Amino acid sequence: MTACAIEGGSAGAAATADPEAEPEPEEPVEPAMPAEPAMSAKPGEPAGADGEAGEDREAGQAREARGDEEAEASSTEGDARPHADDAPLPGGFTLTADGAYAARLTAAPGPPGERAWYPERWTLDGPEPYAVPLPLDQPEEPDSQVAPLADGRVLIRRRVADRQMFSLLYPTGPGTGELLLGAVGCAEMTLLPSSPDGRCVYALSAGEHESSLWLVAGGAFGPEEVARIPGRCSGGVWLDRAGRILALDRQEPGGGPVKAVAVDLGRQGEVTPLLQIAPGSDDRLLLADADSGLLLLRSDAPGHDRLGWGVLGSCLPVRFPECLRLADVAVTPFAVQPGQMLMPESCAVALRIDGAQGSWVGVWRPAGRQLHQFAAPLGWVPGAGYWNRDGVLRLPYANGATPCGVALLDAPEDVEPSSVTGRTGGGEGGPEPSGAAATPSVCKPVPLGQAPLHRAARPD
Template sequence: MVAVTATSPPRLPASPGRHAAPPTAAPPTAAPPAAAPGRPVGRAGFTLTADGTYGACLAADADGNWFPERWTLHGPEAYTVPLPCAQPEEPGTTVLPLADGRVLVRRLVGGADHTFSLLHPSGPDTTEQTLGSVTAPRLALVPPAPESAEVYALAPPEPGGETTAVWRVYGGGFAGAGTAHPERVGELPGRCAGRGWLDRTGRALAVDQERDGRTKAVTVGLHGGVEVSPLLMLTEESNDRLLLADPDSGLLLLRSDAPGRDRLGWGVLGSGRPVRFPDALCPRDTAVTPFAVQPGQVLTPEHCGVALRLEGPGGCRLGVWRPAARRLVQLPPLPGWITGSGLWTQWGELRLPYATPAHPCGLARLAIPDPSAAELLNAPPLSDPPPDRAPDETGEPPPEEDAPTRPVPLRHAPL
């Protein structure tokens, strides 16, 4: 049974890349007063912080003007704060919420200059702190790890290039504290795309690396430079891509063509067990995309809840799956769900942001029990002989089955 509660907002007033940043970030300044944006009629690029306290997106008013919008989600009621600047934003602007409530904004200027600023509300106005810029044809941001404030970005190679540049575009802290301006930290062979953090402190980044016509997920160590080591290599010829990783349990969701065709599978980092490709994750005529994993299950990755976006003939739906349960549960559609956004709490509550005409900012809370955990609670005590382990006709018990390999916590697992 799934219990659903929702919060509603209070009524408030409305080589790839060359370093081109100043040696220190400019001090925060109040942006010139901007006209108060109207009620949002559209949103794009919604992102959550790792702990789910804040979200951010681009919002458009009825006149088609785009502006950054911050969502506050950690209180009793969710609410939004518009962050308009002197000029409306371009549709391609990227916004990234930070755990301290500020919003990092990346703007593309002149086709190849990516400028970075920090925004936060200051009374009725928006304070903007300029960080610097990176020159590159393309740049993809990597949100901070759960216990880090650093924001990285990957600049894939230009045509004919062979390496991807790694940038630390924001190192945390205010002006004068930490690394505030973009800094190039190294290069990776091939064309790379960031896929998620393998630890909570931001030292090990999982990256899909394309080289010689094959794509393999690798681990990039970011402590004292850039160091690359293999992460997924199911076969020599397969394409093995990482989709989602949980730093606590080591649960990995991946997509690979090693089984003969492209399939969604799962494994545990540091475990001796092979990767599995359950049929439950491959429903007919449905595209399945994982977007959130339940944290905190350090020794029991098989009980982690995984939230899935399901796209098929009937439209977009929400699914929940656990490795131990071995079945995919489809949930009723949530009106106004910001598709593909959400997070789990350690205690198994799935939180989904939504926006409807009646509730322009809301957070649905779905209490989803773990059926496999209930089965374990109802199992007979270890002191009682299991019913299917009775002695045979000779009076001897049947031979013991191989004990399952115990999952290795991520912090003890070799990367």
């Protein structure tokens, strides 16, 4: 059982997968990347500093876009604390749901054991991206986590002995302001992805038999426990734009397979099944798009771990595309194109590809059978990025030449047209059919899980 306590504070299944239905032809795909992946501000342009804005230019643009106070903080502190181009980022790189702000832990160059870690906020919705360092009197521990809010403040989680401390950081001229939120008596806790409302941040504390979900920013009285969920939970994917329905990957008390469940925060944490592909399979939800209902998941129901996709509330089965099954690399989705209302098959999906040569970027659409691969910009934090509604992927990066940059990647078009109209693809190289021909046993919007696990008959 998870033992957490506040110590202080201030002021039914839609269609499941048919893993063997209509397999696509295996076509080995070679990573389109050089030995040292690098990409300029726009793919296809030569890498270098000519097309990048320097710190002085960024600060000047920032003054026009955000006001003198934040620009002064960006230029003054940025000069005092140079960016590390080779330092690992222990707290990762997190973005708000709309991609306007990002936050990370970074450090000045120096020996690995002597680096002073501090939070940094990136502003990404202005004329040019710029970074504002948010250091305090004491350096941060490498295991701290940060999360940006829609108002520009940054939440930081610090572990102090057996407690989790939470504060909000914000720029105040040349310095950093801090608002203490409170502490939770818990040995381990993980921040969840930013809430779609941009105002709240949740954290998960997982125990062997019970997991606790905490609202650590955006509440009225500091951190507060909002739900207790039987079993050990992980992951965390938002299913709606209001920040009410959260998907978690849960293992029942006592062990067993991992299944994704939906937690309704508007009903005191009511838990309902979400993914149930096979009785003994591990079914984890990786990404969801609230506009189209597209779900990206990982399951071993086909016999081994595979990436699959489905549609929330649909009667069609989950599909496991062959083009996402690459040898000797790990493929993980990290961003879905928004704004594709009722058109999940047309959404562009960005994927992180990790291999022996490093990490690079993949782009894929459910309607097609093609995985397009691109070199990542030098200094990209693998898995960081977001789409705009026009199908442009924005990849934040930082290196010695560019302390705060965003590379732009236009989503490529597949050779074959989309099958959104419902036409079934025929023949090799055609678009992947959107579902099996057989009618599922349940034809109403319920959680994924009713389609039979056998080869479906394909119409002539």
